[in-house]
Each structure stands twice: as C-alpha cells, then as structure tokens.
Amino acid sequence: MTISPEKLDALSARFAIIEDRLGSGPDAETLVKLSREYAELSPVVNAIAALRRAEQELADLEALADDPEMTGLVNAERPVLQDEVERLTHEIRLALIPKDEADAKSAILEVRAGTGGDEAALFAGDLFRMYTRYAEARGWTVEPVSSSEGEAGGYKEVIAEVRGVGVFARLKFESGVHRVQRVPATESSGRIHTSAATVAVLPEAEDVDIDLDPSELRVDLYRSSGAGGQHVNTTDSAVRITHLPTGIMVAVQDERSQHKNRARALMLLRAKLYDAERERRDSERSAARRGQVGSGDRSERIRTYNFPQGRVTDHRINLTLYKLDQVISGEALDEIIDALTAEHQAALLAAEEA
Numbered sequence: 001m002t003i004s005p006e007k008l009d010a011l012s013a014r015f016a017i018i019e020d021r022l023g024s025g026p027d028a029e030t031l032v033k034l035s036r037e038y039a040e041l042s043p044v045v046n047a048i049a050a051l052r053r054a055e056q057e058l059a060d061l062e063a064l065a066d067d068p069e070m071t072g073l074v075n076a077e078r079p080v081l082q083d084e085v086e087r088l089t090h091e092i093r094l095a096l097i098p099k100d101e102a103d104a105k106s107a108i109l110e111v112r113a114g115t116g117g118d119e120a121a122l123f124a125g126d127l128f129r130m131y132t133r134y135a136e137a138r139g140w141t142v143e144p145v146s147s148s149e150g151e152a153g154g155y156k157e158v159i160a161e162v163r164g165v166g167v168f169a170r171l172k173f174e175s176g177v178h179r180v181q182r183v184p185a186t187e188s189s190g191r192i193h194t195s196a197a198t199v200a201v202l203p204e205a206e207d208v209d210i211d212l213d214p215s216e217l218r219v220d221l222y223r224s225s226g227a228g229g230q231h232v233n234t235t236d237s238a239v240r241i242t243h244l245p246t247g248i249m250v251a252v253q254d255e256r257s258q259h260k261n262r263a264r265a266l267m268l269l270r271a272k273l274y275d276a277e278r279e280r281r282d283s284e285r286s287a288a289r290r291g292q293v294g295s296g297d298r299s300e301r302i303r304t305y306n307f308p309q310g311r312v313t314d315h316r317i318n319l320t321l322y323k324l325d326q327v328i329s330g331e332a333l334d335e336i337i338d339a340l341t342a343e344h345q346a347a348l349l350a351a352e353e354a
Helices: 005-022 028-062 068-095 117-137 167-174 258-284 286-290 324-328 333-353
Strands: 107-113 141-149 155-163 176-182 193-203 217-222 238-243 248-252 301-306 311-314 319-321
Touching (some): 005 028, 068 333, 107 117, 107 258, 117 141, 117 155, 117 176, 117 193, 117 333, 141 248, 141 258, 167 193, 167 333, 193 258, 217 258, 238 258, 248 258, 311 324, 311 333, 319 333
Parallel strands (some): 176 301
Antiparallel strands (some): 141 155, 217 238
C-alpha cells in the first residue's frame, strides 16, 4: 500500500479541523463522535509529523554528500535515518489499514468442554482461568453470565462478559478448538490423554448495533436447575429466549432474579446476532476473509497445550513456545496474541497491495 503525500496532507488537515471543532464547544453527540475520531487520528498524525522530520533530515544529510569532509558523517547517519523513515512509513501503513469496527468493543467469552469427558471439563476450567487472569492483568473486568460445572471440576460450559477497551481486538483470534495433551490426575498408568475445549469470542453488541423486535422473540421461563439445598430456586427465574427468524437461542439461569436473567439473555442474544451478521458480511468479502489468521471456523483446531513437553503450539502460524506454565497462567499469552496480530496485519497489508 503506497501512501501518497496528498493522503498524508488530507489526514493532517482533517485532524486540524477536528481540533478546531472540539475547541468550539460542540453538542454532546458531536463531541463523542469527534473525540473518537480525534483519538484514532492522533497517533497517525504524530507519526506523519515524525516521518516528515526524518525525511527532511535525510534530505539535508544527502545535500552534504558531495563534501569530502562530511563523508564520514553522511555514511554514519544515512542508515539510521533510512531505518527511521522505513519504520515510520510502516507504522503509518498499519494505522491506515481498514479497522475492524468491533475491535474496540468488550466481548462475550464462551468456553465449552469438548471431547475427553471429565478431563475436557477440567481443561475448559484451565482455559477460563487463563483468560480471567489475562483480563485482570490488563485492567479488564470479567463477569460470569452463565456456567455449568463439570462433575470432577472445571466447566462443561462457561460464558462470561469481558469488559474493557479493545477486549475483542486482543481476544478475537482465540476462537476455535484448543487441544490439551497431559496425564489426568485420575490416570494411574501415567498414560497421556488428549482432550479438547472450544472457545468462542463474540464482540459485545450495543442496542444501536442490533435492534431486537419483541414480536420476533419467544421468551420461556423455567425453574433453575442446581444442586439443591437451602438456596434451591423455587421460582421460574431462568430465562430462555429464542430469536424466531434465525432460530438462535440463549438461556441464562445463574441469577435468582428473573429480571437479571432476562437482561443477560438479551445481551447474549444481541452478541450472537451481531456476530452472525459479521460472519455473513465476511463471507461476502471472501478475499478479505482469506487475509485473516485462520478461517474463523470455530471447529478449527488452533492450538495444542502439551504438558509433558511444556510447550504450546499455535497451528495457524506454526508458533511454538516452551513456556506452557506462563501461557496457561495468562502471563505469556500476549506473546501468542502479538504474533497472531502481526501475522494478520501482514496479510491485510499484502491484500491492500495486491
């Protein structure tokens, strides 16, 4: 993707206009829109200014190239400035890649045990803890929406809302099948078992993203299931909502309040409908979809966690890290996410230049 000087000038001019309008005291709605655009453009315009300074310094340096007394200085400084121009140009090119409109959003995280029985449920619990610790380290909040615990621990299924700026951008490549190879605690012969869990990350939809027509919803109320005891629910507080046009169904029973369960079910339904719409648009833009890391298919095996060898392998980019403990604790997950993001950006740049 070639960046024309005219495009850089236009971006700088637009930024100056936004600064001027922000200083004139716009109404609340305009303020929000301008502030968002200002935040998006600010790093780009700063990089453009730095690029122009570096290019001017390089031009001034080249003007000294014919002076024999300056040859040593020119030869020493030229590669430094050339590298700086190249770095800033690449930074601007990345910033100008069309943005995924959902990147800045919070996300719905779903982890489900797959093949492997009790061991799969335990692994699903490990993955959920990994994402929870990762989120907490980044200052995000994790609020469970619904869960079904495994008989030996872990989760058959757990759904949570992860709130924060840029959550979806960091977690969106986690969707897919995660495989674990390890010796279960219940395995007396020391035989390695292979189990799996499926992760889905959906961008959280706002009311303005998805308009739900009440006439298209079927709402069923039922009694929450649970272990019983003094907290057994004796009212029909669990909520199941079906979106009739698509058949998409969500159910929430964690709260004792029917009102809270209904609100959470609607939030989940919006996220699923928003994700379905994104999938539809992506399939229409097949060329752009091929530029993504992996197919986006949630049945695709994306990563293996091998405990005997202490390694984690992401199959989409052939990345292997021998630091499984740090990854599963959330501490080193960024190394994988950064590599996936870089690969995705490189593919998008290649597609823009094709």
